[in-house]
Amino acid sequence: MSMALDKRSVVAVIGSGAMGSGIAQVAAIAGHTVKLFDTRPEAVDNAIAGIVKALARLVEKGRMGAAEADLARERVHAMRALDDAKDAALVVEAVVEDLDVKRTLFAKLEEVVVPDCILATNTSSISVTAIGAQLKRPERLVGMHFFNPVPLMALVEVISGLATDKAVADTVYATAAAWGKNPVHAKSTPGFIVNRVARPYYAEALRLLLEQAADPATIDAVMRDCGGFRMGPFELMDLIGHDVNYSVTQSVFNAYYGDPRFAPSIVQQELVNAGFLGRKTGRGFYRYGDDAAIPQAQAEAAQPCPAQVTLVGTHPLFDAIKARLHDASIPVATADGAVPAFHAGGAIVLTDGRSATQRALDERNPNTIVFDLLLDPAKATRIALARADQCSDAAYNAAVGLFQHAGFTVTRLDDVPGMAVMRTVAMLANEALDAVSQGVCSVAAVDIAMQKGVNYPRGPLAWADAIGLRHVLTVLANLGAAYGEDRYRVSPLLRRKLAANPDGARIHA
Numbered sequence: 237m238s239m240a241l242d243k244r245s246v247v248a249v250i251g252s253g254a255m256g257s258g259i260a261q262v263a264a265i266a267g268h269t270v271k272l273f274d275t276r277p278e279a280v281d282n283a284i285a286g287i288v289k290a291l292a293r294l295v296e297k298g299r300m301g302a303a304e305a306d307l308a309r310e311r312v313h314a315m316r317a318l319d320d321a322k323d324a325a326l327v328v329e330a331v332v333e334d335l336d337v338k339r340t341l342f343a344k345l346e347e348v349v350v351p352d353c354i355l356a357t358n359t360s361s362i363s364v365t366a367i368g369a370q371l372k373r374p375e376r377l378v379g380m381h382f383f384n385p386v387p388l389m390a391l392v393e394v395i396s397g398l399a400t401d402k403a404v405a406d407t408v409y410a411t412a413a414a415w416g417k418n419p420v421h422a423k424s425t426p427g428f429i430v431n432r433v434a435r436p437y438y439a440e441a442l443r444l445l446l447e448q449a450a451d452p453a454t455i456d457a458v459m460r461d462c463g464g465f466r467m468g469p470f471e472l473m474d475l476i477g478h479d480v481n482y483s484v485t486q487s488v489f490n491a492y493y494g495d496p497r498f499a500p501s502i503v504q505q506e507l508v509n510a511g512f513l514g515r516k517t518g519r520g521f522y523r524y525g526d527d528a529a530i531p532q533a534q535a536e537a538a539q540p541c542p543a544q545v546t547l548v549g550t551h552p553l554f555d556a557i558k559a560r561l562h563d564a565s566i567p568v569a570t571a572d573g574a575v576p577a578f579h580a581g582g583a584i585v586l587t588d589g590r591s592a593t594q595r596a597l598d599e600r601n602p603n604t605i606v607f608d609l610l611l612d613p614a615k616a617t618r619i620a621l622a623r624a625d626q627c628s629d630a631a632y633n634a635a636v637g638l639f640q641h642a643g644f645t646v647t648r649l650d651d652v653p654g655m656a657v658m659r660t661v662a663m664l665a666n667e668a669l670d671a672v673s674q675g676v677c678s679v680a681a682v683d684i685a686m687q688k689g690v691n692y693p694r695g696p697l698a699w700a701d702a703i704g705l706r707h708v709l710t711v712l713a714n715l716g717a718a719y720g721e722d723r724y725r726v727s728p729l730l731r732r733k734l735a736a737n738p739d740g741a742r743i744h745a
């Protein structure tokens with residue numbers, strides 16, 4: 237176990253923009269003397285003024301003592317020339333995202349710093365291996381990838397390039413932990429962990445919109461209220477900015493040689509073409525501004541509770557919904573059966589990646605209704621349904637009434653394979669499994685990264701375990717069959733886990 241850098245050691249931060257100023261603030265609060273540099277001296281002055289304000293706010297909110305804040309402030313210094321980095325034990329680079337600029341900067345730094353100084357880059361998309369390649373000692377260059385805003389986001393991806401010394405990565409990991417962050421190790425690969433594994437969160441939503449499953453407000457509400465995500469994909473893309481989000485998607489897609497998994501969406505490209513970049517331009521998927529109407533998610537009108545309900549089979553999700561029906565004094569008969577379903581005029585089943593229409597045909601029951609995955613079926617406020625094209629109004633309305641009387645707002649999605657939450661979570665887990673099987677990171681790291689870097693309510697691999705790996709595989713295979721696209725190919729690691737242990741396979745030990 238490597239030790240963190242000594243608190244008395246000097247940290248130099250090069251580039252004093254959004255990220256550099258946040259990194260400086262965190263290092264100074266952790267006790268380091270921090271030296272900030274920028275080619276634009278006014279950027280350093282702005283960064284220091286911003287840190288002073290941020291410290292004052294922490295004191296105001298009672299999160300930090302006034303004396304402690306004064307000391308942190310006194311530890312931050314402007315650096316007017318790179319030579320002043322000569323006493324640094326760690327240099328963190330957060331300049332523009334440009335390989336040549338970063339290479340030139342590190343070459344200069346190598347001439348200035350002491351032999352055991354660690355050189356770290358905050359790049360979010362450039363190969364750490366490539367940044368270090370021309371250094372005399374590439375083994376001391378490592379990625380230290382913070383998330384925006386740095387003081388609030390706990391994740392730090394510690395990225396090892398091909399030449400990075402393990403001890404250097406371990407020291408940066410321990411140092412990030414000592415700064416109160418949640419570090420994870422990852423190998424330098426396109427998108428590292430978060431920017432790779434998160435792609436399906438946007439991509440599947442854009443596909444759902446392209447296929448007219450529902451409007452953005454409805455899909456966002458389903459992802460929040462059924463999936464437990466803090467923000468829906470469309471409001472999140474509007475916040476990130478479509479120019480930024482589209483360019484990250486393109487860069488990951490190109491870096492993986494056009495793997496259809498990562499294909500950008502023409503829906504998003506059109507927003508970029510239009511200059512509808514999201515919140516910052518007042519319009520993206522939504523409109524912003526004082527007079528902008530807030531679009532409401534679709535919700536079905538009230539229906540009576542069906543007279544008779546039978547639960548076939550047992551399954552944690554169905555059992556939790558049955559408990560809600562019980563609490564609402566709605567009697568539910570039970571029966572044995574292999575495929576869990578509520579029967580209340582039609583068959584109400586959990587999506588397995590087939591459309592309801594396909595499933596109605598396969599199972600010879602026209603009255604088939606599918607529902608979407610719920611993160612917490614005991615507490616969820618909304619449930620999403622899709623009906624087979626062959627389904628009668630009476631059978632569908634009985635399903636709507638059933639869930640309404642269990643306390644759900646019922647939202648209808650058009651009948652696309654895999655619905656919204658299920659197909660997104662299955663694809664997130666699939667990507668996470670590929671990252672693990674390709675040695676990018678550990679199982680634990682990917683789950684921490686997605687929870688701490690993008691606030692997912694559960695790590696995708698823990699979530700896959702909770703759904704059941706067999707079901708995740710079925711969803712992906714059915715999506716693959718429905719679309720005939722390589723995009724939905726199943727991670728070999730998922731197949732392997734299930735082959736080794738068909739009934740009890742889990743990703744987490």
Ligand code: NAI
Nearest residue numbers: 251252253254255256274275279330331332333359360384
């Ligand atoms: P920014 O544009 O806010 O700040 C960059 C600063 O670097 C500017 O003040 C600029 O004057 C300065 N600079 C440019 N060339 C320089 C050089 N050769 N030497 C010294 N200073 C120089 O950019 P931001 O957002 O802070 O990003 C910085 C780095 O962090 C980039 O590599 C970016 O990809 C990465 N990053 C950004 C995140 C974000 O959400 N903004 C998240 C994670 C990483």
